[in-house]
Amino acid sequence: xxxxxxxxxxxxxxxxxxxxxxxxxxxxxxxxxxxxxxxxxxxxxxxxxxxxxxxxxxxxxxxxxxxxxxxxxxxxxxxxxxxxxxxxxxxxxxxxxxxxxxxxxxxxxxxxxxxxxxxxxxxxxxxxxxxxxxx
Amino acid sequence: xxxxxxxxxxxxxxxxxxxxxxxxxxxxxxxxxxxxxxxxxxxxxxxxxxxxxxxxxxxxxxxxxxxxxxxxxxxxxxxxxxxxxxxxxxxxxxxxxxxxxxxxxxxxxxxxxxxxxxxxxxxxxxxxxxxxxxxxxxxxxxxxxxxxxxxxxxxxxxxxxxxxxxxxxxxxxxxxxxxxxxxxxxxxxxxxxxxxxxxxxxxxxxxxxxxxxxxxxxxxxxxxxxxxxxxxxxxxxxxxxxxxxxxxxxxxxxxxxxxxxxxxxxxxxxxxxxxxxxxxxxxxxxxxxxxxxxxxxxxxxxxxxxxxxxxxxxxxxxxx
Numbered sequence: 001x002x003x004x005x006x007x008x009x010x011x012x013x014x015x016x017x018x019x020x021x022x023x024x025x026x027x028x029x030x031x032x033x034x035x036x037x038x039x040x041x042x043x044x045x046x047x048x049x050x051x052x053x054x055x056x057x058x059x060x061x062x063x064x065x066x067x068x069x070x071x072x073x074x075x076x077x078x079x080x081x082x083x084x085x086x087x088x089x090x091x092x093x094x095x096x097x098x099x100x101x102x103x104x105x106x107x108x109x110x111x112x113x114x115x116x117x118x119x120x121x122x123x124x125x126x127x128x129x130x131x132x133x134x135x
Numbered sequence: 136x137x138x139x140x141x142x143x144x145x146x147x148x149x150x151x152x153x154x155x156x157x158x159x160x161x162x163x164x165x166x167x168x169x170x171x172x173x174x175x176x177x178x179x180x181x182x183x184x185x186x187x188x189x190x191x192x193x194x195x196x197x198x199x200x201x202x203x204x205x206x207x208x209x210x211x212x213x214x215x216x217x218x219x220x221x222x223x224x225x226x227x228x229x230x231x232x233x234x235x236x237x238x239x240x241x242x243x244x245x246x247x248x249x250x251x252x253x254x255x256x257x258x259x260x261x262x263x264x265x266x267x268x269x270x271x272x273x274x275x276x277x278x279x280x281x282x283x284x285x286x287x288x289x290x291x292x293x294x295x296x297x298x299x300x301x302x303x304x305x306x307x308x309x310x311x312x313x314x315x316x317x318x319x320x321x322x323x324x325x326x327x328x329x330x331x332x333x334x335x336x337x338x339x340x341x342x343x344x345x346x347x348x349x350x351x352x353x354x355x356x357x358x359x360x361x362x363x364x365x366x367x368x369x370x371x372x373x374x375x376x377x378x379x380x381x382x383x384x385x386x387x388x389x390x391x392x393x394x395x396x397x398x399x400x401x402x403x404x405x406x407x408x409x410x411x412x413x414x415x416x417x418x419x420x421x422x423x424x425x426x427x428x429x430x431x432x433x434x435x436x437x438x439x440x441x442x443x444x445x446x447x448x449x450x451x452x453x454x455x
Contacts, residue, residue, distance in 0.1 A: 005311065006321050013328040020335035027342040034349045037366075041353050044369055045360035051376035055383075108387050113379050117386075117409040124403075 054111040061112065061135045062088070068106045073099045079129075087115070087134040094126050103129065154250055156297040159238060160283070162269045167244050174302045175252045176259065179274070179283050181238070182230035183209060184256050186279055189225055194218060197225050205229045217307055219257065226256060232309045246311070256281045257304035266295040382412060385455040388436060389414050392429050393451075405448070412455045419448040426451065 053060065065088060068074065069081055077099040079092040095103065100119070107114070116132040155171065160178030167173070183205060191197055201216035204227055212234075218227040239246060255274060259266075259281055265273040265288075273286045274295060286292060310318060356362070363369050386409060393404065393416050406417040418426070423442050426449060433440055433453060441452045 006325075007311075009325065010321075010328070013325060013332065016332050017328055017335070020332050020339065024335050024339045024342065027339045027346065031342050031346040031349070034346045034353065038349050038353045038356075041356050041362070041366070044366070044373055045356050045362055048362070048369060048373045048376065049360045051373070051380060055376055055379050108390065111383075113383060114386060114409065117407065119407040121403060121405045 055113045056135055058135045061133070064110060065090075065112070065133065068103070068110070071102060071106075073102050079103065087132050089130070089132045091131075092129045094122060095129055096126055100127050100129065107131070107133075156300045156302060157244070158255070158268055158295060158297060159235070159242070160268060160272070161238060162272055165242065167242060167248075169243070169245055170248065172248055172250045173244070174306075175239070175244075175249055176255050176297065176300075176302070177230070177235065177252060178268070179255055179281055181235055182228050182254060182256075184254070184280060185227050187225055187227060188223065194220055194225075197227065201227055201229070215307075215310060219305065228254060228256070228307075230307070232311070235309060236311060246309075251302055251306035252309060253302050253304050253306055258300070258302055265289045265292040267292040268295040382455050385436075385438065386414060389433060389438065389453050389455065392432055396426075396429055414453040414455060415450060416453070417445060417448060417450045421448055423449050 055061075062083075065081065069079055069090070074092075077092055077095050079090060079095070079099075082089040082091070090103075092099070092103070104119070112133045113135065114131060115134050116130070118128075118130045120128045122128055155173040157165075157167065157173050157175055158178060159175050160180055162180075163178075185204065187204065189197055189200070191200075197218050197220075198216065201218060202214075205214065205216070209229055212231050214229045215232055216227070216229050218225050220226075235252070236246065239249065259274060260276070260279070262274060262276050262281065265275045265284070265286075267273045267286055269286075271286050272283050273289060273292050275282055275284050275289075357364075363372065390407065393407075398404075398418075398421070402418065402420040404416060405419045406415065408415040408417075423444060426442060430440060430442065430451070439454045443450045443452070
């Protein structure tokens with residue numbers, strides 16, 4: 001008889017149900033994947049942003065260094081700065097102990113990418129300093 | 136194709152194949168060609184029938200009452216019910232789907248070949264003489280009900296011939312699995328499956344929507360923090376900055392470790408030189424043994440170092 005067999009309809013519904021489960025599982029896996037990607041991106045973005053601000057922000061670094069070099073004790077000590085595109089070279093041929101402490105205290109406690117540093121004792125009261133800071 | 140001539144016009148009434156019509160009764164022996172479509176007329180021995188008058192207007196109202204109409208007369212079994220109206224009276228039927236299906240199978244008739252199943256009551260109600268369908272049984276009408284009676288009751292009978300018969304009543308639909316699961320349960324199961332599918336479909340949509348929203352948010356992060364297009368590029372940049380951070384921390388920790396040393400009179404640091412990730416510190420008037428504590432602390436922090444005696448002192452090289 002040309003009548004739909006209820007078992008065929010049942011089988012079709014079960015196939016549809018399995019297909020729906022499969023699609024849901026796929027969607028959940030996709031959701032998990034995008035959630036993981038989101039978390040990773042967020043974590044990476046925050047960390048990268050913080051590190052970039054610290055070591056890659058040219059303006060911030062230049063302003064901070066200029067502020068240090070404008071300190072009275074360092075101005076008197078004739079500290080020179082040679083600004084380049086990607087770095088600055090700071091030199092002082094003869095720094096007294098106080099100026100040396102001020103300069104190194106500010107530089108080492110600040111967030112600067114020191115790529116070169118040379119402190120050479122001249123005598124018991126003076127030292128020569130040369131350093132390069134990159135951004 | 137059946138054509139009717141009416142007032143000089145030819146009308147196409149309906150398209151019909153010339154189907155073989157078979158009378159189905161447990162007592163009839165016969166062979167049937169498989170794959171050939173046929174109509175079945177059920178013998179009265181395969182159903183229960185009553186002619187009743189009911190104070191109801193519609194057939195659907197009668198159908199609701201059918202199980203109770205037959206409940207006192209039917210032996211135990213899984214019955215289906217149907218009815219049709221003739222004049223002001225109703226013919227009500229009860230039949231066992233499985234019994235009919237089993238008989239079809241026993242006779243070698245494929246259910247797929249059956250185009251329609253009809254009651255003898257509906258199809259052969261116009262008989263006016265006993266019609267023999269086997270050596271022992273005849274179809275006979277009594278009080279408007281078509282019944283099966285022994286042939287011996289009649290002196291004269293005519294053979295039942297369905298060659299020219301065209302079934303005209305409404306065919307009944309047999310429930311192939313009605314004896315396993317009743318119709319109600321099947322509907323309930325089907326409805327449950329449909330509901331489940333709909334729920335899963337909705338959940339899938341919601342999940343996909345959530346995923347799209349998160350993807351959008353991820354895109355916003357990339358814009359907000361000016362990230363590169365691919366995560367690989369961003370990871371490489373992050374690694375570069377992490378390396379700078381580690382080296383700068385190491386440089387400061389190493390310098391602090393040396394500056395914390397208690398130097399005696401005549402002892403001093405003469406040179407601090409850092410380049411190419413190597414820190415060189417030169418001491419004057421200091422013995423290598425005096426540096427043991429500092430060097431141990433550097434070692435604990437994971438730095439590799441090398442100390443070399445120089446003129447009037449010692450030089451320490453720390454790899455950062």
